Amino acid sequence: MLERDTAELLAAAGAGDSTAWDALVERYARLVWAVARGFALSAADAADVSQTTWLRLVEHLGRLREPEHLGGWLAATARHECLRILRKNGREVVGVDADIDVESGEPTPEAVILDNERDRLLWQSLGEISQRCQVLLRALATTPPPSYQDVSAALGMPVGSIGPTRARCLDHLKKRLDLHVGTSQRHTDGGA
């Protein structure tokens, strides 16, 4: 790997190197976006969260205590901004951290562009599981894959519970998907 590590990029950005800053954005922008969209924010609100999160990093350049955990810091900052926006919009925040399935069932506009039926159903299923699971799975599905530490920051959960929660969320997703695909329920019993 020729890539510079995160702490090195942070130090360079703090010293005024804008290419180092760009590299940090390339590395973590998708994680920030995934967290915001995992909280079911609109694209406009998610863009707002992204902007504020990166502004927060600019102001904290040279002040981060654990530069190697930047992904987690950004994820936690994005999470706080999401909760702030949910409250600002007057949306119920209590259920965000609970494992309650989202029963809106409204097909998202994005679903239209997925022409593969299974992809479309998987995307739909993702929108129907609990908000916490959506945040977790959206975060886990980003490229490059985040560490469990980053994901735990996005969720405000201890690192130790990410593994089990991840398994549970994927299980929920699979059940939803199977339901939609209409395959036999017996198929998934082994994973429950």
Added chain:
Amino acid sequence: MAEPAFEPLLAELRNVVDQADPIPEPVVAAAKAVFTWRTIDAELAELVADSFVTAAGTRTADAARLLTFQADDTEVEVEIAATGATRRITGQLVPPGPAEITIRWAGGSVEARTDALGRFSADNVPALAVSLSILRRGAGRPVVTSWVSI
């Protein structure tokens, strides 16, 4: 990584998310652009209280929002009121004293000055992420507040 049985599903999900909800290029560009807001010689006043967070249950839709920012020797209390599509900002510097205030956002800024009691105000601030830069008379460097989306 535990649960290898789920790896294919996660890979599938990664592929679907990349297609259905990729990060928009302008969002990436905006994140890169905020680097120009780097302030080299300023003290940071962190957001320590936000009425949208602390009093969510009792908030009414048109209530003003109260924010408190704290630096070592300066506290800034800010009230954000919606006036149509823009915001009116009124603030109080603690301890009070003469200071020049600059309210900054991506694409613009507006100046304000404190009165004898340390109060200041500004109208027609856009509903974007903003930060206040506070330069007290005689101070060597400004205090800048944490960015907050209003």
